[in-house]
Amino acid sequence: MAAEATDAAGTTAARTAPTASNALNIATWQYPQNIKRSFQNIARIHPTIKVSRGDGPIVKLHLAEEKLGKLEVAKASITDPALTVRGVMHATNTDAVLVMHNGRVLWEKYNNTMTSLTDHLLMSVSKTLVGSVAGALCDAGLLDVECPVDSYVPALARSGYAGARVRDLLDMRSGIKFSEEYLDPTAEVRLMEEAIGWAPARGAIGPIGMYEFLLTLQAKGPHGGPFEYRSCETDALGWVLESAGGAPMQELLSKYIWSKIGAQQDLVMGVDQFGTGMFDGGFNACLRDLARFGHMYVNGGRALTGKQVLSEDWVAQTLSADPLLAQAFAQSPGDNMMPGGRYRNQIWFPNPATNAAVALGIHGQMIYMDPATKMVAVKLSSWPLPQDASKLFPTIRAFEAVSAYLATK
Numbered sequence: 001m002a003a004e005a006t007d008a009a010g011t012t013a014a015r016t017a018p019t020a021s022n023a024l025n026i027a028t029w030q031y032p033q034n035i036k037r038s039f040q041n042i043a044r045i046h047p048t049i050k051v052s053r054g055d056g057p058i059v060k061l062h063l064a065e066e067k068l069g070k071l072e073v074a075k076a077s078i079t080d081p082a083l084t085v086r087g088v089m090h091a092t093n094t095d096a097v098l099v100m101h102n103g104r105v106l107w108e109k110y111n112n113t114m115t116s117l118t119d120h121l122l123m124s125v126s127k128t129l130v131g132s133v134a135g136a137l138c139d140a141g142l143l144d145v146e147c148p149v150d151s152y153v154p155a156l157a158r159s160g161y162a163g164a165r166v167r168d169l170l171d172m173r174s175g176i177k178f179s180e181e182y183l184d185p186t187a188e189v190r191l192m193e194e195a196i197g198w199a200p201a202r203g204a205i206g207p208i209g210m211y212e213f214l215l216t217l218q219a220k221g222p223h224g225g226p227f228e229y230r231s232c233e234t235d236a237l238g239w240v241l242e243s244a245g246g247a248p249m250q251e252l253l254s255k256y257i258w259s260k261i262g263a264q265q266d267l268v269m270g271v272d273q274f275g276t277g278m279f280d281g282g283f284n285a286c287l288r289d290l291a292r293f294g295h296m297y298v299n300g301g302r303a304l305t306g307k308q309v310l311s312e313d314w315v316a317q318t319l320s321a322d323p324l325l326a327q328a329f330a331q332s333p334g335d336n337m338m339p340g341g342r343y344r345n346q347i348w349f350p351n352p353a354t355n356a357a358v359a360l361g362i363h364g365q366m367i368y369m370d371p372a373t374k375m376v377a378v379k380l381s382s383w384p385l386p387q388d389a390s391k392l393f394p395t396i397r398a399f400e401a402v403s404a405y406l407a408t409k
Helices: 032-038 085-091 125-139 154-158 166-170 188-195 210-214 232-245 249-256 287-298 312-319 323-330 389-407
Strands: 048-051 094-101 104-110 267-270 283-285 342-344 347-349 357-361 365-370 375-381
Touching: 048 249, 085 094, 085 389, 094 287, 094 389, 104 287, 125 166, 125 232, 125 249, 125 283, 125 287, 125 312, 125 357, 125 365, 154 232, 166 232, 188 210, 188 232, 210 232, 232 249, 249 267, 283 287, 287 312, 287 365, 287 375, 312 342, 323 342, 365 389, 375 389
Parallel strands: none
Antiparallel strands: 048 267, 094 104, 094 375, 267 283, 342 347, 347 357, 357 365, 365 375
């Protein structure tokens, strides 16, 4: 559902899963043995809404194949095994992977019934899509990130979000109390699934629907403090964006982003029982369209269509190595295992040495975007565990190896 660099925390215990639970439904879809199938069939399990690609032409991706799989991946320690890029992909439950450089596809592979047409659950890569809508609304003069969230959604004044700025949501620096412990059934991240009907309700029925659930959240500290990864931030942000933009998310995302990148397919958004988007982790897309989307961030906001989708200013401030963000990241109450990293506008920056932007989702979803080399790499996966450092960090290092190689071309 949500994904972050607590994706980096490396849990070792799986969610309890009865062995005879291979049917896909709201109770079983996240069982380790079902991830491969469920992530490619979300519309069969949960309610969804289409985000239109518009009526513009599809941007064709040209193939210029390179032998990237044999590249060696840097070892994190002397005890790490020597791996190639292909070896990392093989060892990390890869459903599909694509590397694009200057708009040309250099490497594209599919596994586990995936094809170029298959929609795959993005988990928290979804957050970067929503953050991009925020950028587009700022560019259009419809959103001010320094304004309090309750100036856009007055109902949020009755919650722990009272007084938080839109900027606090974008950078996950509110003071809201929300646990992202995926393997704890009592954590808010799991209670939210129950509230929106994406998991069976246990015991007494609590809040129903995404927005009612958000109103129950309370603050545990001041807003604008340390970075702490919380999926609810993106859901509250989505509510603010719908108010600022005067339309539901599926219309905003289509109008400002998806219809401008030359996508080959509609985006699919998972929703709650009232049709409200599951903004923090419910989007589904095909591999190539994610590459088309990621190209904006390595090309100053300009899509492969030639359209300026996000302003150069928004992309530049997203990519800027702001020391205050690094400080807030370092003060995080959790160990993100990314020393010197930062988080900005719903995007991770795990390695200050490369400054690559990374959209992350649990169970191994990733868009790696390096403006220095104009490389975009997309990986869709089906890790049995939500978080696994032994899979996350080798994947990042593999894409760093590819980018370093392309820098010499």
